Amino acid sequence: MKGTVGLWLRTGSLALRSFCLVHVINSHFYEFTETRGESMLPTLAAINDYVHASKKYRNGKDCQIGDCIVAVKPTDPYQRVCKRITGMPGDYILIDPSAKEGDDIDGQAFNSYIRVPMGHVWVTGDNLSQSLDSRTYNSLPMGLIKGKIIAANDFNKPIWHDGALFGFRSIENSYSDEF
Ligand SMILES: *[C@@H]1O[C@H](CO)[C@@H](O)[C@H](O)[C@H]1NC(C)=O
Numbered sequence: 001m002k003g004t005v006g007l008w009l010r011t012g013s014l015a016l017r018s019f020c021l022v023h024v025i026n027s028h029f030y031e032f033t034e035t036r037g038e039s040m041l042p043t044l045a046a047i048n049d050y051v052h053a054s055k056k057y058r059n060g061k062d063c064q065i066g067d068c069i070v071a072v073k074p075t076d077p078y079q080r081v082c083k084r085i086t087g088m089p090g091d092y093i094l095i096d097p098s099a100k101e102g103d104d105i106d107g108q109a110f111n112s113y114i115r116v117p118m119g120h121v122w123v124t125g126d127n128l129s130q131s132l133d134s135r136t137y138n139s140l141p142m143g144l145i146k147g148k149i150i151a152a153n154d155f156n157k158p159i160w161h162d163g164a165l166f167g168f169r170s171i172e173n174s175y176s177d178e179f
Helices: 002-028 054-061
Strands: 030-035 050-053 068-073 077-085 090-093 113-116 119-122 145-154
Touching: 030 145, 050 119, 054 077, 054 113
Parallel strands: none
Antiparallel strands: 030 050, 050 145, 068 077, 068 145, 077 119, 090 113
C-alpha cells in the first residue's frame, strides 16, 4: 500500500514537474501555435498553418523591421495576432496610402502620418486588404509581442511534399533596401 502511494506521489510529482517544464518552455523559449485568418496570406495559410515562435524576442527584444511576430491583440487580450513589423520606434508612417478621403480611424484621417512612439512598432498583415492591424489599432506596444515567427508548418500540405514535412518552411524577414 505504502509503495503504491509512493508511486502515485512520484508519478504526480513527475507530472507536475513536466507540466511546469512545458509551461516554462512555452512562456520563455518556444511556442507552437495555430494561426487563422487571411491577413498573412501568402506567407501563412488561412487555416491549419502552425507557427513556430521564438520567445527570445518577446517584448520585441531584438525584433527588426520585416520580422513576423506573434502578439496579443491590443483590442482583445484573449486573442493572438500574427503580423509583420513594418515600422520601428521613431519611424514616420503614412497610415494607409490606399485610403480614400473620408475614411477615418479614431477621428484620425487615414491619409495622415504618425510617428511610431518609443516602445512600439507598426505592424501590418502581408495581405493588406484582409488585415486588421496598426492601420486600425495604431502602433503596437512591444510588451504585447510574444515571440518572433521563425518557421511554420502548413498541415494543409501532405506529410511529405517537396522535401518538407507537413509544409515546413522557415519564415524569413522580408526587409530589403533594394528596389
Ligand atoms: C488576400 O485574401 C483574399 C481573401 O482570402 C485572397 O483572395 C487574396 O488572394 C489574398 N491576397 C494575397 C496576396 O494572398
